[in-house]
Every structure is written in C-alpha cells, then in structure tokens.
Amino acid sequence: xxxxxxxxxxxxxxxxxxxxxxxxxxxxxxxxxxxxxxxxxxxxxxxxxxxxxxxxxxxxxxxxxxxxxxxxxxxxxxxxxxxxxxxxxxxxxxxxxxxxxxxxxxxxxxxxxxx
Amino acid sequence: xxxxxxxxxxxxxxxxxxxxxxxxxxxxxxxxxxxxxxxxxxxxxxxxxxxxxxxxxxxxxxxxxxxxxxxxxxxxxxxxxxxxxxxxxxxxxxxxxxxxxxxxxxxxxxxxxxx
Numbered sequence: 001x002x003x004x005x006x007x008x009x010x011x012x013x014x015x016x017x018x019x020x021x022x023x024x025x026x027x028x029x030x031x032x033x034x035x036x037x038x039x040x041x042x043x044x045x046x047x048x049x050x051x052x053x054x055x056x057x058x059x060x061x062x063x064x065x066x067x068x069x070x071x072x073x074x075x076x077x078x079x080x081x082x083x084x085x086x087x088x089x090x091x092x093x094x095x096x097x098x099x100x101x102x103x104x105x106x107x108x109x110x111x112x113x114x115x
Numbered sequence: 116x117x118x119x120x121x122x123x124x125x126x127x128x129x130x131x132x133x134x135x136x137x138x139x140x141x142x143x144x145x146x147x148x149x150x151x152x153x154x155x156x157x158x159x160x161x162x163x164x165x166x167x168x169x170x171x172x173x174x175x176x177x178x179x180x181x182x183x184x185x186x187x188x189x190x191x192x193x194x195x196x197x198x199x200x201x202x203x204x205x206x207x208x209x210x211x212x213x214x215x216x217x218x219x220x221x222x223x224x225x226x227x228x229x230x
Contacts, residue, residue, distance in 0.1 A: 004158070006158075031215070031216070033217065033218075035218075041222070042204075042220045042221065042222045042223070043159065043204065043206075043218075044220070045217045045218060045219065048215045048217055050215070055215050056215045056217060091159070093158075093218075095216065102147040102164065102208045102218075103149065103161050103164060104161070104216075104218060106151075106158035106159045106160070107158050108156070108157050108158045109156075109157070
C-alpha cells in the first residue's frame with residue numbers, strides 16, 4: 001500500500017541553524033501539507049502546496065519557513081534559522097486532490113529538536 | 116482558538132465493550148469530519164470520515180455519528196480490542212478556504228482497551 005515517507009526521523013540542530021525536512025508524498029497525490037505538533041499540544045496546520053505553489057499558510061508559517069517540490073517526488077520544508085520553539089514533530093501529508101475527497105495521509109513524522 | 120474540541124483527554128474500556136469518543140466543533144464552515152488514530156512515534160493514520168450531508172458512517176467496527184445541530188460527532192468502536200489502544204484525533208475541514216481542505220485537529224483522546 002502506498003505511503004508517505006519522511007526523513008530524517010529525528011533531527012537535532014543548534015539554534016540559528018538551517019534545517020531541511022524531507023517528505024515523499026504518495027505518487028498520484030496532488031496536494032501536499034506540513035503540520036507540526038509541539039509536545040503536549042494539538043497537531044497544527046502549517047502550509048498546503050498545490051501545483052508548485054503555496055495554496056494556504058498559517059500564521060505560524062512566517063518568513064523563516066519555506067517549502068519546495070524540487071523534483072517529481074520530494075516535498076521539503078526548510079526552516080532558515082531555527083528557534084528553540086521550533087522543536088516539535090513535523091508531519092507531512094498528501095491528498096489525492098479529487099473534489100470532495102478530504103482524506104489526508106500522513107507520514108511518520110520528523111522529530112526536530114533545537115538546542 | 117479551539118475550533119475542534121475533544122474534552123476527554125483519556126478513556127479506558129474493557130476489551131469487547133464499546134468505546135465512545137466525542138468531539139465538538141464551533142466553526143459552522145466545517146463540512147467534513149475525520150478521525151485519525153495515532154500510535155507513539157508514528158504519524159496519524161486515517162480511520163473513518165463523514166460528510167456533513169450524512170449523520171452516520173460505518174466501517175467494520177467503527178461508526179461515526181454526526182449531529183450537525185449540536186455541532187457534535189462521536190466515534191464508536193465495537194467491540195473494542197487491545198490493539199485499538201492509541202490516541203484518537205478528531206479533525207475537521209471545510210471548503211471555505213477553497214479546495215485546500217486543511218485539517219483542524221482536536222487535542223486527542225488517549226484510548227486504553229484493557230484485556
């Protein structure tokens with residue numbers, strides 16, 4: 001069964017460093033998403049991506065964040081200068097894109113720890 | 116801003132009995148609701164969904180009920196099995212933001228099914 005994959009599973013970085021989190025969505029899906037979950041809190045929407053551009057972003061997704069689909073398979077989230085409060089689980093998700101089909105399929109997540 | 120609320124952080128049931136997980140929402144623009152199950156160190160796994168035009172959707176042991184007037188939905192698991200022990204997230208989406216269908220999550224309910 002096709003699944004969303006994410007690498008790395010755990011990333012440790014120093015405050016101020018850049019990180020890139022990688023995702024491979026399900027191959028025939030058209031919409032891609034990043035969510036995050038800070039420990040003990042709810043899963044929060046960050047950004048959605050369709051047709052090679054951002055279709056919606058949340059208030060969390062400020063200028064420090066960017067997303068890219070560099071080739072036909074990868075979908076990346078970059079944080080330019082990490083802060084302590086960026087420590088969280090980051091989940092990538094994808095959706096087929098059919099009208100009326102809301103189900104999103106999530107990857108296993110990347111745990112980002114900012115020291 | 117708790118647009119989706121799961122007021123019970125935890126629920127414990129005996130194997131074979133019914134588990135009922137509840138969810139309330141406040142945003143009238145939501146028109147699609149999903150339940151996800153999450154094991155530790157894994158991403159959310161889609162379980163079952165319901166459109167606002169329905170009041171019930173059933174899939175095997177899982178049934179979701181929607182009461183639009185009360186802005187309330189519930190997930191019933193019958194019979195409950197120890198393997199069902201996980202965190203269950205209620206999520207909602209709507210077409211108010213176009214076709215992005217971003218998900219808004221509740222905080223989750225930890226279900227423990229005791230043998």
